[in-house]
Amino acid sequence: DVKVTQSSRYLVKRTGEKVFLECVQDMDHENMFWYRQDPGLGLRLIYFSYDVKMKEKGDIPEGYSVSREKKERFSLILESASTNQTSMYLCASRNAGSNQPQHFGDGTRLSIL
Amino acid sequence: GNSVTQMEGPVTLSEEAFLTINCTYTATGYPSLFWYVQYPGEGLQLLLKATKADDKGSNKGFEATYRKETTSFHLEKGSVQVSDSAVYFCALTLTGGGNKLTFGTGTQLKVEL
Numbered sequence: 001d002v003k004v005t006q007s008s009r010y011l012v013k014r015t016g017e018k019v020f021l022e023c024v025q026d027m028d029h030e031n032m033f034w035y036r037q038d039p040g041l042g043l044r045l046i047y048f049s050y051d052v053k054m055k056e057k058g059d060i061p062e063g064y065s066v067s068r069e070k071k072e073r074f075s076l077i078l079e080s081a082s083t084n085q086t087s088m089y090l091c092a093s094r095n096a097g098s099n100q101p102q103h104f105g106d107g108t109r110l111s112i113l
Numbered sequence: 114g115n116s117v118t119q120m121e122g123p124v125t126l127s128e129e130a131f132l133t134i135n136c137t138y139t140a141t142g143y144p145s146l147f148w149y150v151q152y153p154g155e156g157l158q159l160l161l162k163a164t165k166a167d168d169k170g171s172n173k174g175f176e177a178t179y180r181k182e183t184t185s186f187h188l189e190k191g192s193v194q195v196s197d198s199a200v201y202f203c204a205l206t207l208t209g210g211g212n213k214l215t216f217g218t219g220t221q222l223k224v225e226l
Contacts, residue, residue, distance in 0.1 A: 004156070033213075042202065042218035043157075058213070090156055099145045099164045099206075102214055104156035 004105040006091050012111045019078040021108050023091030030096040032074035037088040081112045115140045117203050119217035126193055126224050134188040134220045136203035144205040146186040151200045193224045
């Protein structure tokens with residue numbers, strides 16, 4: 001089975017802090033994704049990566065950046081955290097190619113105080 | 114652009130009742146369609162998928178048929194259990210170029226004894 005591991009289940013940070021969310025997958029997947037999940041809005045794509053050192057903006061990239069230095073790891077960075085970034089963050093990975101499903105981690109619930 | 118519309122929840126059913134969760138989509142091109150399920154406190158899991166018109170995806174007693182003529186992918190189960198209580202997300206990706214998933218807003222299902 002594919003395993004996507006997010007480093008923290010719960011995280012509390014303060015406004016203005018730089019926050020790192022880490023995601024690791026163990027199936028040599030090329031593609032990786034970061035979403036945030038908010039009530040009534042479903043999942044919204046923040047950034048994704050087709051392969052190592054490649055990144056593309058999703059639908060809501062403002063206030064975020066990402067890093068993919070190794071194939072198995074995809075990091076989401078909040079450069080200066082704000083209260084409106086309090087959310088559930090979900091990481092996913094998939095094999096490249098048509099019709100391949102995404103596999104999700106358990107999520108990180110981030111609170112910015 | 115691409116979009117997915119799901120019926121709003123929560124949907125509350127008694128155990129052994131019949132379940133339908135409606136999903137319709139708009140897409141430029143020929144999408145693949147997915148249903149994901151999110152159990153409390155967990156990430157999303159792929160429930161089933163269909164990659165072309167008239168395909169039927171099925172898993173764990175759930176079924177959904179890709180209806181191109183009505184642009185729909187409704188989720189059904191003949192007899193729900195308490196353990197089916199979760200949030201269900203309909204999603205699409207475009208064949209041949211779409212690594213990104215477009216999600217609906219999710220439908221919460223509560224099954225009671």
